[in-house]
Amino acid sequence: MAATGRMFRLWLLALVGWASMLSAVDAAYFTTCSQTVPLKTRRDVISITDFGGVGDGRTLNTWAFRSAIYRIQHLHRQGGTLLYVPPGVYLTGPFNLTSHMTLYLAKGAVIQATQDASSWPLVAPLPSYGRGRERPGGRYISFIHGNSIHDVVITGENGTIDGQGQVWWNMWKDRSLQYTRPSLLELMHSRDIIISNVVFRDSPFWNIHPVYCSNVVINHVTILAPVDSPNTDGIDPDSSSNVCIEDSYINTGDDLVAIKSGWDEYGIAYNRRSSNITIRRISGSSYPYAGIAFGSETSGGIENILVENINLYNTSTGIFLKTNAGRGGIIRNITVRDIYMENVKNAIRFAGNVGDHPDDKYNPNALPVVDGISIINVWGINVRNPGSLEGMQKSPFQRICLSNINLKGTAATLPWKCDSIEGSALGVHPWPCTQLISTQGSGSCP
Template structure:
């Protein structure tokens, strides 16, 4: 089949850069490089489907040409440029530049830009305000301060004068809990851009933040959970573009209760054994665009969440309208994950043109009894996905054994329980054009609740070949899930299932195993 005609879309306009996405049916990158022209002159040759044209002038109109397709785009206005060195920053990799960096950010006027030039800037937590751009240029490195005892703490909950709970600041695994501030904090802000060709490195390690995975740092009122690298809270119209993010203390990028978010053309990395270093976890967010990101992390690459039941009972804030495209998940526990903390629901997700290599799971939905009646995963679409050397391509696990009560009989019992306000639900899941090579454990392992079966699974054009040397492994994490190797499709507790155009090669045992499927 001939590739589709390239469709060029502007996805991020910045003061000195423009980012585009090509939609032509290829996955993450094309077979051959493409030539991109700016105002008639060759500006870039790339095979990537998401690319950035940098070094542009603010508030300037440009004609972008790709093949026979042209787009006219204008960069954003920039009223002033601030150099943190003028505020006292050294950029020598030794001096603490926190105060100088924060002074430059605080002094930046509306529609201004703080620009980090080449250098190594050591910093503690920074707080970004509305209507500014923060550019980290090529050769510039923002480095997290390695001491753990002098990072400020964000309280889990904020109250008004009458003691009424109003909003949340700190959040840890779906609960409003005190957390150390992130290296970059965007709180109650709008129109913020953080971009460039530089790097933000949290410099976390097992001798610092990664040493305590299950307990907070500090004592008593000063105890708080590990920080994120980037925290976005109660904000809107936020763009992160072009940068490399490395070695986060916990989740790398965590947007919470925010909307109109763009994350594009990023590198997100952490060692494979680093704890809870998820790549990008939108939680209770709406209208999120994720494109052109290369992940290699110690936990899930992308995890869509919406809090635990305690937060859902206070305010129902689902995650809605998420688009994920042209990303490469190279390593991690799960490539695209929904849950398990999704007590407010996750709706209207579209994942397309992505590449997964070496992840434990490909497409993964995880929940459990106790997440609540509003913990609904619905209208989830996966299309044109390529996987190689993935453990299990497609997982739905309704018995996920997280949290202190995760291994209790209530969570793990395979017999039906009464449906009540703690019962989650999953349905309307569609997979099309999913092609997987060297799969190790299972093509699909789908496990619904007996009292609340998965309602609506539609799979069309699903091709899986297995590694002949695969060892047994666990498709997902639950007491009732055995280790398997080269298992075909297993579906348990589901209804309205449609399977078309399946091709499984090298499986052991039954090709398709159905249990309580209506």
């Protein structure tokens, strides 16, 4: 048995060397996002089995995960520690990550959430939301959680983090839910995070939720949930900055990627925006909701966003900017380009009257400001509604640019609908609203 353990550790050390080689193989990716978070190699390696972990799908491994992470947190190995999860199904309750660690899921490894909701602790509402997103009061802690941590990597050989969300979806549907459901992965007040080469499946609520974070890379992930699973957003950067989301496939029951920044008076008071976010080479579908969304929680502001090279299929809305009176916040300097859509109900939608309120204390005169949104190079096939751009009469959406957009519809294709917007259009088919001034020449809007 001891000899087997020594051989296993030698193999793990070899794996660390292989991980270094992998970083070189993925050089094309890291030339894009390496300035956001550089990849690090961990020379200290432990396995969940060293702490009693059993991957039989029945044994509860909560203590094993918490013990292993406690060891990482308190021994402070130079360069951090890699926690290896070998093939198998490791049933566990929620657990917290710590700084200077890599959670590595081998091929065939599944970290599976227990369905016993009573074992999930409650945590305080997010200060920029003021209450749970679904229910007043607290909320259930996320399955994998981190608060005020840094230098963290979640990666592997496309192992799976499985939220077993059906029990939570049922509680939401039958109205027996008492508190807001847990996310699959939530990181708060954290920085220097890499999430890559992992499958996220059946989240109880939002899948990946970095909130109040900076320097976050999410790459080569697959996110899956049934089309009828409620509020299973794929990736929601929230009041976060310097975020890079790339090269991933998402198929869920809600928005694939949604940029947020707080809810009404609570988000306005917290005053932390989402900024400097890049989203590129994302493919997927979400028939009930949107491919790429901005909001509807936008009270802290959203600015300096680049979205490019997106492929959307069988989706309700392709690009959706959504806010409301009472939200406040400035939404500006957003570029969306090189988008392909197929079988999409609404190609482009801006709405100033979407989303509910946390309570009746919001200020209806806190109006959002939308200024400087460019959508360039969009090709759509089987699009029913090319565009609906509806701002707010007291706060029109300004400097909207549509350029080189070709949306092929069906016999039931609807005309563009616009209200309270200002901007320009160039090379758009079918031609949009008269509120968008026609420009001449080639290139994008001035």
